[in-house]
Amino acid sequence: MPHCVIECPASIEAAVDLDILVKTVHDAADSTGIFTPGDVKSRLKVYQHDMVGGRKDDYVHVTIGLLSGRTDDQKKALSSAVARAVCELLPNVHFISVDVRDFCLETYSNRASLDRLAGQAAPARI
Template identity: 30%
Template sequence: MPHNIIEYSSELEPHIQEIIKAVHLGSLNAALFDEQDIKTRALAYQHAKLGQDSRFFIHVQAKLLSGRSPEQKTLLSQAILKQLSKLGLSAISLTVEILDIDKNSYAKQVVHV
């Protein structure tokens, strides 16, 4: 954990590797997780309507196993937002949302080749 899911305007595709690295680094900088436990992936949206001030968007959902304090969640969201802000993208809305995953129902299996 966390599972970082980046939703972004498809026009930002040329920057997606930088965006993924920024979100991953923000999660690491929060000092709540080992790097091997951070997972980051991205989904482009071709169709979106935003307010007047933004042409593009990046929205990050950081999903965590339940039990983190509000302070830890705030630390994580601010660390991710800080790294995204450093990218210097303009006409963009940057948002980060922290979501809990229920520990009791979460299942995981890693299949090795």
Template identity: 30%
Template structure:
């Protein structure tokens, strides 16, 4: 925990390789101070078939899933920082966005909790 999952058009990978993009997302998440460095998980899903506003236009969207307990201000700042980094890396991509969802601590379970 937390999980950062980036969905994007496959042409995004023409600019940078997956490892570099994942590293950039990790760095911003870690710099936020909201998470332990070894808990941050990042994944990337490139798509070849997609529609954005009924067009085939490049996009990046990050879905962050984090444990409840952060303030709205902290989450908004994290979103702004990550989107800003992506806009810097991909200035020609018109659709870059992010949203954050909270895990409910009471219902969360992982292998180590069994």
């Protein structure tokens, strides 16, 4: 946790290497100190068909999902850190946004939680 999902148009690749964009978001989230090192997960969705304000334009939107329990101040620090890092990376992109959303702890499932329910140890991370 968290999951950082980056969305942007294919045209953004003319402005930045997409791996660098993913690393920038990932490192910014990791640098907040809110999460255990190694827990940040980041991925990118590139769109071919999109519009901003009724026209084609570059944008980057990051949705960050995390388990409930963080304070509003922590979530604001996270969104600000990620937004600031993307703005610095892409100074000519005017539409940059970050949204932090809580996953409901009571209903969220992953392999580790399923293994705990079954009484098994979660597989070691590689």
